[in-house]
Amino acid sequence: MRKKAETRNVPITSLENSVLELYGLDQNAVESLSSTNLGDLVIINVTLKPDYPPCPRCGHEHPNVCNYVDKTITHSILHNCRCQINYHARRYKCPVCNRTWYEFNPFVFKKQRISVSTVVCVLEEMRDPAVTFTSVAKRYNLSPATVQHIFDDHVQIPKATTLPRVLQLDETYSFKSGTSVYVCMLLDYDTQTAVDLLPSRKKQDLIDFFSSFPLEERQMFGLLQRICTRLTGLSVKVLSRRDLCP
């Protein structure tokens, strides 16, 4: 028989309420919610109500609560201090096949320890080509490496199949890109959308990029003139802003 969920009044502060709103949680979905202010760190403690989902292996509909595991989630929505969610994650166990599993975790993308809202904020900031991993990291109390991982995990630039009418090359500072402190952004000048992101603007990286297009495509790309004779038939000139905006 399905266990009756424990109910109790949950005191809600504005900060805690923002957590519910950010993750689309109803107050009825929360078993306990509180926050602790430690000066430079705010901790939000949360336990969700059990919903006893069917066993993912055998489909048995009456699992037991097995145990709880505390998960610490970086939740950098406050700019003036660090913030984390201490999520008391429930694990279920199937009495038929003994399978154990976690309840649905609404706070993170799979296997991450950064909250969904933090990821969304970071990605929104990264839309501005002028910002760097380091500046965003500082603003959200994260490390530059964490910001880069978020970017790498969530941003996939679809592979261009044709070269744009005008290709704009721009360098932006990256705290680390393997071979250079800058990364090279390739943009479609007309639409100002990303075409590709190269580790640097070094000759070899550009050769690798242009080599991925058919020869005819490269030959049609008449706005560029010689960059390197190694690309047979390709005549490339890197345009400066002055060329484009006289």
Ligand SMILES: [Zn+2]
């Ligand atoms: Zn089962």
